[in-house]
Amino acid sequence: MADNDKRVDFFRQMVRIRAYEAALQANYHADKAPQWDIGAGLIPGEMHLAAGQEPVAVGLCANLVQDDAITGPHRPHHLALAKGVDMNKMTAEIYGRETGLCHGKGGHMHLFDPTQHFSCSGIIAEGMPVAVGQALAFSRKGTDNVAVAVAGEGAANQGAFHEALNLAAMWKLPVIFIIEDNDWAISVARDTATPIKDGSLRGTAYGMPSQRVEGNDVEMIYEACKTAVDRARAGGGPTLLEIHTVRLWGHFEGDAQAYRGDELNEANERDPIPAYEKRLISAGLITEEEAAQIKAEAEAEVQAAIDFATSSPEPKPSDAYLHVFA
Amino acid sequence: MTATVDAGTRRVTTAKAISEAIAQEMRSNPDVFVMGEDVGPYGGIFGSTGGLFEEFGSTRIIDTPISETGFIGAGIGAAVEGMRPVVELMFVDFFGVCFDQIYNHMAKIHYESGGNVNVPMVLMTAVGGGYSDAAQHSQCLWATFAHMPGMKVVAPSNPYDAKGLMISAIRDDNPVVFMFHKGVMGLPWMAKNPRSIGPVPEEEYTVPIGKAAIAHEGSDVTVVSVSMSVQHCLDVAEELEGTTSVEVLDLRSIVPLDREAILTSVAKTGKLVIVDEDYKSFGLSGEIIATIADKDPSMLKAPVERVCYPDIPVPYARVLEYEALPTRDKIKAAIAKVTA
């Protein structure tokens, strides 16, 4: 059971992430008007935001330390921020600046922070075998660090998911597989792609403890992740957690989401942050004023990061040839 | 550092040279380990890990399930955390089931991370045909891998280079695709050219990645080749001694390509034959010609002769397969044509 300080911290972190995603959303679109051009603006390219999925990142990362590893999907910001990736450097990377985590080489889907053992990839499910390898290294070195692979429910139908689970179970590695089930793989609803209702059966099928977590509740997610992380640290091997969450916005920014119909309204009712705020206020853990203060601080931090990014130099064109090889 | 080959140096097969290189690096560096299908007690389908399981056991010589995406990805993960895995892809032709991990992850992570993350991994794989293993088990494909930026690609033609290149590959902080032609391994169960057994110093030594070697000096024609075909070129060069002075350039590495060595030799001879068992079009032979055309096409005193695998899948029947392979007869004919 998370103590009260932790619960307030959960709220603070989720607010921080939402402030970030909201600011990026606004800025991403602002300079693509009026004729929307995906390649235009200060943040060009694709953008996949995680509004609604904050509880997964926060509940998970509350159990992790700096030297634990995460491989994340194309929708990585909530995981990066919760893990402890520096917000300024991350933002500079998303803005394609020289001061970014990857000197502008990776962008929003390829954020690498080796100090946090954090990486993400734009190829569905392909971070899962890599997390297995990180877990292999940790267990060889005799540390109690764990690796976490995060992907969506669509990824659970990709070959790499199955191979990674099988290997992790066979070699009893300290890796946790997290499926963020946000109901949609772009425009394809989960129940048209996955015949089983409870994806945790797949973990059982590969020989590991497995759980589906409903409710998108940060505290329940924290507990489920704690069990899995503790198990891995103690040498008990891998776990699969399928966590039902919600994708409040489009798959990508620019996604009109016509395919969602009325479900979109229903999804908005499931926004986890207002619900958690209400809960903490009812429990007397924070006041409305404190909640507002937390939001203001988050927005200020995010704006500072954006200012850092927009005032950073772009890389030199000739930098494109650097870092092909070490 | 190189090592001298004395008259008394013991002779071993290329397969043994490769496994010896891995063993020596494993003895001196606990971060080196091997993963792949049948690399354990079996010693690798083509002998690349012979003796390693007996010495190092199952924690460092790991037999994997048939999960290339899984275990190549695992190699990448271990490498980003500071280990030095040697991962075997049993046949290069299987790259289709796992190429995402190879070209989108192994090869690109260093660049995508702005130089902050290294992937010091060796991906070794068996290539080549000539023994009726047909279309899905006989390809060379170095050009396919070479075309994708971010991974080094080497292909030794003899035991000495094989050991030195493997040690260099393991020590390299970059991903290195180490392609060993089955025909140069010196296997007891495949017809072999005597050049597949050769003197290999017992101590550790390196052969630099990215540097070609003049395998046979000459002045009438430059024959550029790599891997198994080098052995055929040397057979022809020796046969023609006294008639035609053939310079055989063994590329040894495809990425980085030793363009300087190619240009130097062609500047000297003015005539070029390329012998490449990989598919002819859109590949290595075209890149070699482009190297010259980019610099000074007038260097060439005659059109280039390409003795390459035609643009066809590898056929099964021996008569068909040998119609396609770059054999000694075809190499001789090409040399004759170019020097006519």
Add this chain to the structure above:
Amino acid sequence: MSETITFPEMSNDPEAEGVVATWFVQSGEAVKAGQVIAEVMVDKVSVDVEAPIDGVVTCLVEEEGTAKQGHEIARIE
């Protein structure tokens, strides 16, 4: 002092014929005890053959030639 090297017993079937797949040395070469001088194969299983003593080797079977298990394949003097 001289020693004979015989084709190793490798197969369950003592009559099974083997092949001297590869010679790593030539007749007349000096070899050391423990040096791998040949690779032989029976039923697709191959093993290395080592010189038992220092000396000069004489190869008695051609490369890729067949030999029965237990039969002479080389001599060291």
